[in-house]
Amino acid sequence: MLSEEPDSRPTWATSHLRHYEKNRILDPPSNAGNHQNPRPCRYNPIPPTFEPDSQGMLPPGIPRKTPSEIQQAFLEIRNSLLAQSEAIKHPNFEALSTGDLALLFSAYDERFFHGLLEKLLNDRTSLPLRLRLSSRMTSSGGKTTVKQWRDIKSGQLGEISYEIAISTTLLFLSFRDVQRPIQVCGVTCRDRLDALQRLMEHEITHLLEYLLREESSCNKTPFKFLAATIFGHTDTRHQLISQKERAATQFGIRRGSWVRFLYEGQPMEGRVNRITKRATILVPSKTGTLYSDGRKYSNFYIPLGLLDPADPPPSEPR
Numbered sequence: 001m002l003s004e005e006p007d008s009r010p011t012w013a014t015s016h017l018r019h020y021e022k023n024r025i026l027d028p029p030s031n032a033g034n035h036q037n038p039r040p041c042r043y044n045p046i047p048p049t050f051e052p053d054s055q056g057m058l059p060p061g062i063p064r065k066t067p068s069e070i071q072q073a074f075l076e077i078r079n080s081l082l083a084q085s086e087a088i089k090h091p092n093f094e095a096l097s098t099g100d101l102a103l104l105f106s107a108y109d110e111r112f113f114h115g116l117l118e119k120l121l122n123d124r125t126s127l128p129l130r131l132r133l134s135s136r137m138t139s140s141g142g143k144t145t146v147k148q149w150r151d152i153k154s155g156q157l158g159e160i161s162y163e164i165a166i167s168t169t170l171l172f173l174s175f176r177d178v179q180r181p182i183q184v185c186g187v188t189c190r191d192r193l194d195a196l197q198r199l200m201e202h203e204i205t206h207l208l209e210y211l212l213r214e215e216s217s218c219n220k221t222p223f224k225f226l227a228a229t230i231f232g233h234t235d236t237r238h239q240l241i242s243q244k245e246r247a248a249t250q251f252g253i254r255r256g257s258w259v260r261f262l263y264e265g266q267p268m269e270g271r272v273n274r275i276t277k278r279a280t281i282l283v284p285s286k287t288g289t290l291y292s293d294g295r296k297y298s299n300f301y302i303p304l305g306l307l308d309p310a311d312p313p314p315s316e317p318r
């Protein structure tokens with residue numbers, strides 16, 4: 001059983017489909033250095049059943065498809081989702097449910113793995129694969145997490161849980177108002193459904209690696225080999241539109257921009273420190289929090305459409 005008792009703690013691993021850009025933001029000193037790095041996953045030792053070799057062999061049970069067979073399977077999955085989903089009625093869908101992720105996962109397991117993913121999952125755990133939509137993932141397109149609880153006193157390990165999360169924020173910001181070609185995993189996407197399929201394929205490759213090798217990294221050769229051979233991926237990153245890019249192209253606002261806005265009817269001015277779903281504005285304030293530049297600011301979290309670009313006062317660095 002998966003225990004959430006206070007005397008147990010999880011060991012876990014995550015893999016992100018990351019964006020090309022890296023974020024550098026100003027942190028309050030109290031938060032600086034407080035970011036937790038994923039610890040290595042230490043779950044039940046199951047002997048690895050697959051190590052990629054120089055022969056370029058896929059793991060047993062996974063059929064190798066030709067490029068045209070891969071494209072045909074992609075198309076069948078696309079059409080089956082359009083036919084079966086309650087929410088996805090056209091390729092640039094405006095709603096998505098976890099049921100759609102379940103349909104998608106099953107379609108991939110059937111057409112690309114002949115049911116191997118479900119079988120490996122059943123061998124490893126009695127917990128079902130968790131599929132989740134995330135509106136809080138604003139730079140990672142997808143994330144695969146493996147978690148296992150361990151009782152600190154007895155050292156006894158509980159069930160392993162596997163989860164795939166997909167960012168709805170990035171999907172719905174893309175194929176919207178910002179017009180430019182979008183690649184995911186090195187493949188140009190025509191529409192939102194194409195992008196969703198590529199995200200799911202990337203995360204399925206992480207899941208497969210976790211199930212076969214107990215570790216997964218899309219920076220490493222085994223992952224790249226699997227993603228290229230099974231799905232034809234040529235990259236491990238995405239170019240989906242972030243709110244940061246949309247802020248710059250649609251609103252002329254970037255990190256560091258000086259902006260004006262109304263807060264509870266009061267005019268305020270400050271600097272954009274971070275752009276996620278909304279923009280975080282630092283307004284200079286004697287009673288605010290001390291930040292890493294040695295100055296004090298109050299923090300405001302404002303929708304992009306309510307911000308007006310402005311010139312900073314002479315007292316502010318340009």
Ligand SMILES: [Zn+2]
Nearest residue numbers: 015016017218
């Ligand atoms: Zn990845």
